[in-house]
Amino acid sequence: MRVLVIGSGGREHALCWAIGKSPRLRKLFCAPGNAGTAAVAENVGLDIDDPQAVIAFCAAERIDFVVVGPDAQVVAGLGDRVRGAGIACFCPSAEAARLEGSKSFTKALCDEFNIPTARYARFDAEAPALAYIRSQPVPIVVKADGLAAGKGVTVAMSRIEAEAAVRDCFAGAFGAAGASVVIEEFLEGEEASVFVLCDGERTLLLETAQDHKRAFEGDTGPNTGGMGAYSPAPVMTDALIARTMNEIIDPTVQGLKARGTPYQGVLYAGLMITREGPKLIEYNARFGDPECQVLMMRLKSDILDLLEAAATGNLRGRHAEWREEAALTVIMATRGYPGAYGKGSVIAGAEGLDDETLQVFHAGTARIDGQLVANGGRVLNVTALGATVGDARARAYAAIDAIDWPEGFFRRDIGWRALSRG
Numbered sequence: 001m002r003v004l005v006i007g008s009g010g011r012e013h014a015l016c017w018a019i020g021k022s023p024r025l026r027k028l029f030c031a032p033g034n035a036g037t038a039a040v041a042e043n044v045g046l047d048i049d050d051p052q053a054v055i056a057f058c059a060a061e062r063i064d065f066v067v068v069g070p071d072a073q074v075v076a077g078l079g080d081r082v083r084g085a086g087i088a089c090f091c092p093s094a095e096a097a098r099l100e101g102s103k104s105f106t107k108a109l110c111d112e113f114n115i116p117t118a119r120y121a122r123f124d125a126e127a128p129a130l131a132y133i134r135s136q137p138v139p140i141v142v143k144a145d146g147l148a149a150g151k152g153v154t155v156a157m158s159r160i161e162a163e164a165a166v167r168d169c170f171a172g173a174f175g176a177a178g179a180s181v182v183i184e185e186f187l188e189g190e191e192a193s194v195f196v197l198c199d200g201e202r203t204l205l206l207e208t209a210q211d212h213k214r215a216f217e218g219d220t221g222p223n224t225g226g227m228g229a230y231s232p233a234p235v236m237t238d239a240l241i242a243r244t245m246n247e248i249i250d251p252t253v254q255g256l257k258a259r260g261t262p263y264q265g266v267l268y269a270g271l272m273i274t275r276e277g278p279k280l281i282e283y284n285a286r287f288g289d290p291e292c293q294v295l296m297m298r299l300k301s302d303i304l305d306l307l308e309a310a311a312t313g314n315l316r317g318r319h320a321e322w323r324e325e326a327a328l329t330v331i332m333a334t335r336g337y338p339g340a341y342g343k344g345s346v347i348a349g350a351e352g353l354d355d356e357t358l359q360v361f362h363a364g365t366a367r368i369d370g371q372l373v374a375n376g377g378r379v380l381n382v383t384a385l386g387a388t389v390g391d392a393r394a395r396a397y398a399a400i401d402a403i404d405w406p407e408g409f410f411r412r413d414i415g416w417r418a419l420s421r422g
Contacts, residue, residue, distance in 0.1 A: 007069030010363035011289035036362025051081035075101035146177030200262035228414030337377035345407035
């Protein structure tokens with residue numbers, strides 16, 4: 001197969017790395033890619049926000065299958081346009097992807113199909129949102145309704161912080177994503193993520209993971225797109241996974257099918273494991289980043305086969321095989337992230353560390369005059385396998401210690417929840 005992967009982050013590097021191992025692969029392209037994907041695919045300077053440019057490239061290069069990675073292109077409906085041109089594509093429809101593109105859409109679906117989630121209210125104006133906050137207990141959660149690159153969520157520990165978050169949304173801090181606001185009760189418990197492939201009717205459970213959203217150690221500082229992750233998530237017992245499938249995933253998939261908007265792609269359920277059981281925090285309509293990196297490290301099955309089966313409605317009888325080892329990834333980010341940060345700093349020692357059990361997946365990187373440089377906020381994803389989460393973490397940090405990048409930073413405590421279990 002001739003395959004095109006859309007995106008330029010660590011998720012896309014991990015997908016390219018995994019797809020590259022498939023015996024069915026003839027040629028792999030990545031658009032636009034990064035310095036890491038260039039080692040496993042041919043990077044293509046496409047405007048991925050222009051569906052017609054993507055389709056024209058696919059026609060010229062006789063692409064058999066397109067895999068769309070980033071949330072923006074998923075929600076914008078790139079998959080619909082590619083399929084409309086007669087090309088198989090792993091990407092949910094724009095209508096189904098509203099699960100990620102609109103938090104209020106997902107909340108309404110939870111109401112309709114009795115899916116457990118946090119109590120909430122939605123507002124299109126600042127004044128009633130502020131009045132609502134003043135009537136609620138704190139902590140409380142304020143979310144921009146639309147896509148905000150993982151930065152539109154504030155877990156407010158005080159009303160002052162919650163009110164500031166509401167004002168930021170309506171002042172345009174998150175652009176159109178903040179034109180509406182969803183305010184939720186604060187759920188207590190442990191967060192975890194469950195990933196499933198869907199073919200419009202059937203689901204295939206993949207694996208579980210936990211990530212670290214806060215920028216700094218001790219889970220402090222601003223929310224980011226993710227500073228690290230590990231798989232499997234120890235909190236997700238077989239019983240909790242079964243409840244998640246029965247109470248959350250299956251009602252969602254069957255509900256969308258009944259509405260006439262079947263879901264085909266990967267469905268990422270962000271959960272809070274409360275005293276009452278699993279509750280849905282949010283859905284993402286694509287692989288998580290950095291969760292994808294740890295999933296691809298653990299997957300033994302041919303990912304290309306699985307993605308194609310989901311995209312073409314053929315998951316019946318499929319299964320996925322996984323390594324028993326744990327995987328852990330640590331994000332190395334540019335100082336200043338998730339706020340303002342510079343570009344162009346030189347990174348030394350990041351190459352030549354890879355083997356089958358350790359990979360340095362690239363995110364915001366570029367190669368200029370032969371040197372590897374930082375070209376984004378989250379830059380490297382150092383990912384390792386180990387017999388336990390602790391073993392994987394030790395190997396990942398040993399690799400990080402070999403990397404010379406003074407302008408970067410990372411957390412030293414990724415995986416602390418798993419290790420605290422003993």
